[in-house]
Amino acid sequence: MRATFNQLTIKDIRKETADTVSIAFDVPANLADAYKYVPGQYLTLKAMINGEDVRRSYSICSGINDNELRVAVKEVENGKFSSYANNSLKAGDQMEVMTPEGGFTITPNSVNANNYVFYAAGSGVTPVLSMIKSILETESNSNVFLYYGNKTAADTIFKSTFDGLDSKYSNFNLRYILSREDSGDANRNGRIDNDKCAHFFDAELRDLKIEGVYTCGPESMIECVKDFYISKGLLHKVHFELFTTPVAAADEANVSIGEDVIVNSNVTVIIDDEEYSFTLKSDGPDVLSAAQDADADVPFSCKGGVCCTCKAKVLEGKVKMKLNYALEEDEVAEGFVLTCQSHPITEKVVISYDEY
Ligand code: FES
Numbered sequence: 001m002r003a004t005f006n007q008l009t010i011k012d013i014r015k016e017t018a019d020t021v022s023i024a025f026d027v028p029a030n031l032a033d034a035y036k037y038v039p040g041q042y043l044t045l046k047a048m049i050n051g052e053d054v055r056r057s058y059s060i061c062s063g064i065n066d067n068e069l070r071v072a073v074k075e076v077e078n079g080k081f082s083s084y085a086n087n088s089l090k091a092g093d094q095m096e097v098m099t100p101e102g103g104f105t106i107t108p109n110s111v112n113a114n115n116y117v118f119y120a121a122g123s124g125v126t127p128v129l130s131m132i133k134s135i136l137e138t139e140s141n142s143n144v145f146l147y148y149g150n151k152t153a154a155d156t157i158f159k160s161t162f163d164g165l166d167s168k169y170s171n172f173n174l175r176y177i178l179s180r181e182d183s184g185d186a187n188r189n190g191r192i193d194n195d196k197c198a199h200f201f202d203a204e205l206r207d208l209k210i211e212g213v214y215t216c217g218p219e220s221m222i223e224c225v226k227d228f229y230i231s232k233g234l235l236h237k238v239h240f241e242l243f244t245t246p247v248a249a250a251d252e253a254n255v256s257i258g259e260d261v262i263v264n265s266n267v268t269v270i271i272d273d274e275e276y277s278f279t280l281k282s283d284g285p286d287v288l289s290a291a292q293d294a295d296a297d298v299p300f301s302c303k304g305g306v307c308c309t310c311k312a313k314v315l316e317g318k319v320k321m322k323l324n325y326a327l328e329e330d331e332v333a334e335g336f337v338l339t340c341q342s343h344p345i346t347e348k349v350v351i352s353y354d355e356y
Contacts, residue, residue, distance in 0.1 A: 002356055003299060003309065005046060005096045006031055012091055016072060020123065020157050021086050022061060024070040025097055035069055039130040040105035040214075040241075043071050044098035044301040044309055049084050055301045056081040057309070059126035059216075059241075060100065061158065063133030064108070072157060074123035098299070101308055103328065104216070104241035106131045108138035114211035116142060119192055119225045121149035122157070124217030127241060129158050131214065136169045143208070145173045147200060149192040149221065152181040175200065192221050197228035210234065216241045242306050242325055265317070265344030269296050270352040280344055287319065287351060288339040298353060303340045310339045317349035 008025040016022050027035045042059045058071035075086040089095075104127060106116075116135060120128040125148060132144055150156040156176065166174040177188045177196060187199050215225045215238065222240045229238045262282045269276045269291040276296040280287065288310050291298045301309040305323030314335045319342040327336055339351065 002353060003044075003099045003101050004034075005044075005098050006034070007094050008097045010089060010091050010093045010095060013089060016157050017074075017155060019086065020072055020074040021089075022070050022072045023085065023089065024062075024068055025095070027069055034099045037064075037069070037100035038105040038107055039064055039134040040127045041100040041102040042127070042307070043069070043100060044307070045071070045081065045085075046096035046098070047081065047084060049080050052080070054081050054084075057101075057301045057307045059102075059130070061126045061129045063130055063137060065134070065137050072123060072126045074157070098301075098309065102127075102241070103308070103326075104214070104239060106135065106212070106214070108134045110138050110140075112139045112211075113141035114139065114143075115205075115208040116144050117205060117210055117213045118144070118146045119149075119197075119213070119215040119217070119221065120146065121192060121217030121221050122155075124215075124221075124241075125157055127216055128214065129161065132172070133161075133165065136165055136172055140171070142211075143171045143173065144169075145175070145200075145204060147175050147177060147192055147196070149177045149179065149217070151179050153178065173204065192217075193224050194228055197225060201228070201232070210237055213238045214240070263345060263347050265347055265349050267291075267344055267349045267351070269294070269298065269312075269339075270315075270350070270354055271296055271298055273354065282320075282343050282345055284343070286322075286340050287337075287342040287344070287349075291339070298339065300340055305338055305341045308338065311336055312339050312351045312353040313337070313355035315350040315352050315355075317344065317346035319343060319349060319351070320345050 011026045012024040014022045037060055042057045044055055044057045046055045058073055061072045062068040062070040073082050073085040075082045118128050135144055162174055165172050179191050183189050213229055215222050226238050229235055264279055264281050267278055267280045276294040278290055278294045280290045288298055288300055299309050301307045306325045308326035314337055319337055321337055321341040323341045
């Protein structure tokens with residue numbers, strides 16, 4: 001089913017830290033199935049802010065047994081949406097909310113007896129909270145390790161929730177790591193880097209069969225965790241979610257489409273059984289932008305190759321993607337593309353948003 005926007009009412013807004021709120025939505029009974037989610041998925045929120053259509057994706061922080069749909073939004077400097085969410089939104093407001101998406105997920109099962117390892121920093125903890133809470137409530141025979149980096153204890157989003165889980169579940173191993181405050185343990189001061197990974201791996205993980213390593217936060221931490229587990233021969237166990245396009249990749253995306261022949265392509269975009277046709281040069285705008293210019297109401301959020309909201313299937317011809325941080329290899333093999341990153345490289349291209 002293609003993700004769609006629906007108007008939901010904000011049920012509750014809770015201050016989590018000085019610069020983070022969590023927002024819970026009322027889901028009417030007729031939309032309950034559409035908003036069922038898997039721990040780790042996210043919602044794309046849409047608002048008109050000063051006359052501009054602003055969309056951002058935020059991970060769901062509620063667990064699957066919470067009977068709640070809640071996301072956390074950390075205010076970032078000059079962040080249009082995050083400032084609006086932290087300072088202007090209130091319970092009772094209506095908001096356009098897309099149905100849940102995302103492949104950085106875990107599906108808990110009570111028969112599992114697994115060892116899960118999580119690394120999170122800052123607001124990257126949001127999907128991790130949903131995953132960990134859901135595992136602990138469902139899999140009593142599994143062990144969960146969380147290495148959670150923040151500047152200070154006061155900055156630590158969901159600290160009281162994690163502390164509560166730590167008191168309740170003996171199979172939860174919670175390690176806070178603080179970069180601008182003394183944690184009281186030298187091994188837990190600083191950032192999550194190679195040395196920290198090595199220390200905790202040797203002290204706590206080396207004898208365990210690890211089912212999966214899940215990491216979400218700044219690109220530098222994700223790279224560090226990946227490199228560490230590559231060195232242990234466990235890269236295939238690592239799953240990660242980026243919040244933004246990596247800086248180096250964004251620079252790369254600014255260069256031309258590359259070695260392919262530049263064509264002036266006849267592109268047809270299909271959405272909700274309607275067709276929109278236009279010509280588009282390989283080195284011109286991306287397919288998503290061109291489709292918007294042709295008045296097609298196409299779905300998007302990050303426009304950076306990260307979120308997957310703009311996914312569509314190429315039915316005829318070929319396109320080239322500049323970046324792809326969202327689609328799996330098998331999806332690409334089936335012909336799915338991120339239209340915000342796609343440029344035509346054949347004279348005729350047909351792309352459908354109606355195929356899932
Ligand atoms: S809009 Fe996010 S990947 Fe295209």
